[in-house]
Amino acid sequence: MSFETIIVEKENGVARITLNRPDRLNSFTEAMHIELAAALDDADSDADIRAVLLTGAGRGFCAGQDLADRAVSPGDDRVDLGQTVEKFWSPLISRLATRDKPVVCAVNGVAAGAGANVALACDIVLAAQSAKFIQSFANIGLIPDSGGTWVLPRLVGQARALGLALTADSLSAAKAEEWGMIWKCVEDDALLTEAKALAERLAGGPTRGLAATKRAIRGSLLNDLQTELDYERDLMRELGQSEDYQEGVAAFMEKRAPQFKGK
Incomplete structure (x- = not known):
């Protein structure tokens, strides 16, 4: 497949997708939404791909929505932002959060606005030491969309979620790790190496079991204990x-490395 706003590379069971508008801090246009959706769907349908790695080109991961793509000035006709959210942002978050194949995100620089919440929709987030997360919506009179109001309080608690959302202050990668918002903060020059190794490790794992684990953990946020216990029984x-x-089990008994096939 040919793309203009993203780069897709497939190797060792991993589809590495790079947001590729570095001159605009990889902010999203309608074209990028369409291309990323196609790349994720292609990774889903490709039996040789068992994990996805998402990152950004240049000095930033993603600055969210490219405001120039839906420019508005005082006195102009109003734009329906709900339509943009419904057509593009919400489906993207659902694609990332609910797909069976593990999704690793390598945040290589600023992740702002919806860009921060795209990262947080992935299963495991690694961030470079220099990376920052910014819920920048308050600066333009909006709310944290793209799942921001849902995921933030669940990751960091209501007090910190409100602080991040209302002030639009930046949060360092180190602090994001300390708060439990991301999995790990790593040195800048080690980010892609570690993220690639992690994605390949997941691709070589029991991906059917990993997919069930994702569904169980994400679904548990809406279940009571007994419902979750019953679901665990069914999955087991x-x-x-x-x-x-x-x-x-055979590999464990024979003291060798398992060769999983996702079946």
Whole structure:
């Protein structure tokens, strides 16, 4: 597939997708939304791809919406931002959060506005030491969309979520790790190496079980304990019949590395 706003590279079971508008801090246009959706769908349908790595080109990960793509000035006709959210941003967050294949995000610089929440929709987030997360919506009179109002209080608590959202202050990668907002903060020059290694590790894992783990953990936020216990029972029953479970047990007993196939 040919793209203009993203780069897709496939290697060792991983689809590495790079947002590629570095001159605009990889801010999203309608074209980028369409291309990223196509790339994610392609990764889903490609049996050789078992994990996704998302990152950005240049000095930033993503600055969110490219305001020039829907420019508005005082006196102009009003724009329907809800339509933009409904057509593009909400489906993107759902694609990232609910797909079966693991998604690793490598935040290589500023992640602002919806760009920050795109990162937080991924399964595991690594960020460079120099990276910053900014819920910049308050600076233009908006709310944290793209799942921001849902994910932030669940990751960092209501007090910190409100502080980030109302002040639009930047949060360093180190502080984001300390607060439990991301998985790990790493040295800038080690970011892609670590992220690639992690994505390849997940791609070589029991991806059927990983997908079930994702569904269980994300769904638990809306379940009571008994509902979650019942769901765990059902998933264990299903996964206990899988080839990966049989291989995992055999490898353990034989003291060798397992060879998972995602079946």
